[in-house]
Amino acid sequence: MNIKKEIEAITGEVIEMRRDFHRHPELGFQEFRTSKIVREYLESLGLDEVHTCSGTGVVGILKGGKPGKRVILRADIDALPIQEESGEPFASETPGVAHACGHDGHTAMMLGMAKIWAAHREEIEGTIVFLFQPNEEDAGAQIMIDDGVMDITGKPDAIFGYHLWSTMPLGSIGAHPGPTMASSYYYKVKIHGKGGHGGYPHTAINPIDAATYVLSAIKSFTTLEQNVFDPTVITCCMIHAGQKEIIVPETLEMEGSIRCLHVEHERVHARFREIVEQACALCRCTCEIELKCGNSLLNNDPALAELARQVACRIVEPDMVYTKDIAVMGGDDFAEFLQYGPGFYFFVGMEDEASGVGEDHHHPGFRVHEDALPLGMEMLMELVTEYLAK
Numbered sequence: 371m372n373i374k375k376e377i378e379a380i381t382g383e384v385i386e387m388r389r390d391f392h393r394h395p396e397l398g399f400q401e402f403r404t405s406k407i408v409r410e411y412l413e414s415l416g417l418d419e420v421h422t423c424s425g426t427g428v429v430g431i432l433k434g435g436k437p438g439k440r441v442i443l444r445a446d447i448d449a450l451p452i453q454e455e456s457g458e459p460f461a462s463e464t465p466g467v468a469h470a471c472g473h474d475g476h477t478a479m480m481l482g483m484a485k486i487w488a489a490h491r492e493e494i495e496g497t498i499v500f501l502f503q504p505n506e507e508d509a510g511a512q513i514m515i516d517d518g519v520m521d522i523t524g525k526p527d528a529i530f531g532y533h534l535w536s537t538m539p540l541g542s543i544g545a546h547p548g549p550t551m552a553s554s555y556y557y558k559v560k561i562h563g564k565g566g567h568g569g570y571p572h573t574a575i576n577p578i579d580a581a582t583y584v585l586s587a588i589k590s591f592t593t594l595e596q597n598v599f600d601p602t603v604i605t606c607c608m609i610h611a612g613q614k615e616i617i618v619p620e621t622l623e624m625e626g627s628i629r630c631l632h633v634e635h636e637r638v639h640a641r642f643r644e645i646v647e648q649a650c651a652l653c654r655c656t657c658e659i660e661l662k663c664g665n666s667l668l669n670n671d672p673a674l675a676e677l678a679r680q681v682a683c684r685i686v687e688p689d690m691v692y693t694k695d696i697a698v699m700g701g702d703d704f705a706e707f708l709q710y711g712p713g714f715y716f717f718v719g720m721e722d723e724a725s726g727v728g729e730d731h732h733h734p735g736f737r738v739h740e741d742a743l744p745l746g747m748e749m750l751m752e753l754v755t756e757y758l759a760k
């Protein structure tokens with residue numbers, strides 16, 4: 371099969387499907403319409419198996435005509451709670467909900483690839499599992515795993531994922547080896563002091579004073595103690611305390627995230643706990659610390675990344691293949707699937723000044739460049755074909 375020609379023939383349909391998903395965005399685990407379209411489309415292709423999982427998740431399995439390895443390809447299907455301001459003629463018709471991350475494109479691309487492969491199943495050396503995941507924006511992958519999705523997919527030899535990317539130029543492919551998207555854990559710290567009169571602070575113990583020590587100690591840790599070549603970000607995004615200007619509050623709550631673009635997140639978490647406890651103790655306060663996993667480190671398998679780099683260099687000019695400086699402190703819960711096998715996740719560039727595409731993901735004005743869809747499909751289809759042939 372000539373992959374490029376097959377994709378050219380189907381690109382119009384993929385774009386139509388993507389615009390339809392875009393018009394009808396659905397929040398995490400409420401992707402009922404999207405899920406139904408995906409399921410019916412896969413069934414119409416005559417896949418060997420089509421399953422649902424976690425309500426709106428869909429798994430399609432296509433057995434090739436020749437024996438071989440098993441790969442999982444994952445696309446996310448959810449939208450965001452954002453009022454769209456993209457100006458697109460096919461903008462969201464649902465107030466306050468928008469496909470502002472590009473998952474509409476991911477879903478349509480995966481359906482297009484499934485259609486091409488299903489029509490050429492005799493040529494496939496192995497089994498291809500199409501995994502449509504709900505609620506990527508809030509840890510949907512782990513819920514699918516808890517619901518037994520890996521029993522449906524079977525043990526994979528490799529897992530592939532992708533993201534349309536608005537901060538890389540149109541026509542470029544990001545094939546980054548190793549840590550590519552940071553692990554993200556959410557913390558909640560409750561600091562206990564002793565309430566009292568604002569005029570006699572020495573008779574009270576103010577948890578707000580403790581919080582200022584906590585914040586500066588965290589900054590010292592990330593900038594001075596932590597190796598700068600192991601990127602680590604600890605951000606505080608919420609502080610709640612007090613209710614009147616003359617009353618020292620009894621307690622304070624602070625929340626934020628700890629992100630690590632390296633494998634030593636457990637050491638960072640342990641130090642975070644120590645630092646917070648000791649900074650609180652210094653101010654005669656006590657504290658409770660909760661840490662919750664947002665997503666794990668997305669660590670691309672080096673061998674798959676190298677294979678991807680070679681494939682990408684055949685598809686686009688080598689200077690459009692980005693292998694460094696593209697890792698980010700944001701996360702993707704695609705990472706949770708990587709505990710079941712080696713994986714690779716790549717970026718498909720969309721930024722283009724001429725058409726005004728380049729707004730950040732999750733911004734109300736975010737847009738997808740549709741020329742990136744066929745390139746992303748070509749990259750994944752060539753990569754999977756080459757991987758299965760090896």
Ligand SMILES: [Zn+2]
Nearest residue numbers: 471507731732
């Ligand atoms: Zn997103």
Ligand SMILES: [Zn+2]
Nearest residue numbers: 471472473533
């Ligand atoms: Zn996304």
